[in-house]
Amino acid sequence: MLKYLDLHIHSRYSRACSRDLTLENIGKACEIKGIDIVATGDFTHPAWFKSIENELERAEDGASDSFLYALKGSRSKTRFMLSTEISLIYKAQGKTRRVHMVIHAPSTEAVRSLNSYLEKGYKIKSDGRPILGMSAPDLVSLCLSIDPKFLLYPAHIWTPWFSVFGSKSGFDTLEECFGDQTGSIYAIETGLSSDPEMNWRFSGLDSLTILSNSDAHSLNNIAREANAMDLDTGSYDEIYEAIRNKDLEKIKFTVEFYPEEGMYHFDGHRACAVSLKPEDTRGLGGICPKCGKELTIGVLNRVEELADRPQGYRPKISASYVKTVELDKIIAETLGIKSRNSKQVKRIYDRLADVCGNELQALLETPYDVLAEAGSAAIAEAIKNMREGRVLTVPGFDGQYGHVRVTGDGRSKTSQAGLFASDWD
Template identity: 60%
Template sequence: MRQIADFHIHSSYSRACSKQLILKNIAQACQSKGVDIVATGDFTHPVWFSALQKELEEIGDSGLYRLKQVDSPIKFILSTEVALIYKQGEKTRRLHLVVHAPSLAAVAELNRQLGKAHNLKADGRPILGLSAPRLTELCLKIDPHFLIYPAHIWTPWFSVFGSKSGFDSLEECFDSFTPYIYAFETGLSSDPEMNWRLSALDNLTLLSNSDAHSLANIGREANIFALEKASYQEIFKAIKEKDLSKIKGTIEFYPEEGMYHLDGHRACGVRLNPFETKKHKGICPKCRKPVVVGVLNRVEELADRPVGFRPAKSYDFVKLVGLDKIIAEALGIKSRQSKKVQQIYQDLVNQLGPELKILLEIDTEKIKEASNEMIAEGVKRVRGGKLAIEPGFDGQYGTIKIFSSREVLRSQQQSLFG
């Protein structure tokens, strides 16, 4: 049974996240997207955890959950992201970890223990003054089937390998608990090929998740599984053992579109590739302050393999652009949230199936019949990687162009006068 899973999203209780991120809406968005298993997000937040207890029920004894009052096929996996800030080795460390729990009871106990010394109400992604080994130990003492792994492992500010406050190895971060870390999350600014360059990651399961702060971004990165029953234990075991019979691949953002792919200074409008950063000795040529070193540069710094190396035990991936983005660009509309874009998006989903099926499987002739030639051509170009990309840097997303301005103008004229 093929299952597409997005293991890292947020709720309406996380800062800078949409108020629409409630369970019912998340389930509806997943159905439109084609995501089968989705993270609850934010289970440490007291109000959100109360909603999980009231609105979800376990599916048999699977360790996965579904909505009680709504007929929905979407399965929820208990999850949260935590921010750890602590001192180690004369340096302040800041990193985010993804945590999955096998049961509501395990979450309740973790929240009880964390709540003794930390304010869990302040943010859905709580800031904890705990080290990575201490949090891992705490979780595993409650239940050995907690799954803990680094979030967006390369981003500069809050990650295990981050250039600003991270580490140079997993062992330096997790110490004696490193053997209990079975996976890592690529983050939007890196893809599998970049991660394959670091041999220290070979035995870990590579996961890609959306880290969605809004409904529209759910599933922008995801994982493809082949599961017999779809249970927490089956997922846990597949990830722990890096079982390639169960883990079939990942769905990826174009890493250049990620907001920390290259180096630079957003305030100065300076974007640098690793070679240029080295040439400028890490200093912004405009303001003369150190630049923010991005993901590509940090990978280059730690890599022990050449570009293009692929480990034996690896799985395929595909890079996509969201269907609403394709529609918006094909129509020459700036906002993917516009009524016209959303109407066409919903029409396509209603006629052809969920978004990921459209992007990955549906014949472009059928897409053309259900919409128009430009949208079908956009899907074709995304599948072929025929895009123009200005990479992101220093917290600014990169921009992807599927069509030239002339192509969009010609299409608009044809729709007006054709």
């Protein structure tokens, strides 16, 4: 059965995150969004982990020591995977490195053991995404020594400031970062500013599963990226093995942001409103033409720097992907309303989610006549444009989100690798 998984979100205890991010609210949001299995986020935070222990229960029976979890006393079908993101800041090879890691745990017992170790030397109470002065290989080794079913992979791998390949403090290969633990890394997370096609250009990632997650800091942003898997039991072990083995019988496709909408796609200097393509940055020597300060080198530029394949290359063993725009943004654009949070947008969104089953169904599968009847002809046309890649993009840069337009003039077709276009060779 096809399941949608969003394996990286945050809780109310992470910095700059909504207070509405409770487990109950996350479960409800996932049912509306179409997410079947969601990360708990932030399990290293003591107060949040207490909520996890008090409000969730094992959703699986059997001999396995690995579990997904469900809300206690609830009919919700949402399943939770124990997860967190950790920020590592440390010295390696003469440079300060800043790498974010996603961690999935097989059980609350494993989390309790990890937290018990970390709280002795680190301030894990200060933020849902704690900062540790620990190297990436040491973190991997620590987790696997507690339980071999921990699953770790680098988060949003291309973003400039806090990622394994970031232009500001990253590495050039996974081996440089993870050393003798490289073989225990089975996946990477694309991040909002890159898509699988960009990652396919770097042969060093060929053996790894490409995952895409929302990294949601609010309920609205859950499912803005996700993973579609054909699962039999939907257990932790099945998901773990599918990711570990890059099993494309189970990993079907990812749901992607248009990478141009990500806040670090292009190079630039936000303070001067300067946004640049990689070739223009190179012509300027990486310096802002307005103020003379150093530009923030974005994801597209960094991908081109490390790429050993041409644009458009697709490995033989690779899952498909589809690019989407969040439904409330589409509705707001068709109405000419700036805020996706307006009451009018919310009313139409709720009706579409109800009629279509959920948001992902509306975006990916619902026939256009049903969309038109439940929403409007303009919404149906906008979703058609999105599915066919007929959009106008204004790329994000230096921490500023980009924009994707699905209505009006000036749109040009972009690639949709899989569901809404013929399969690639």
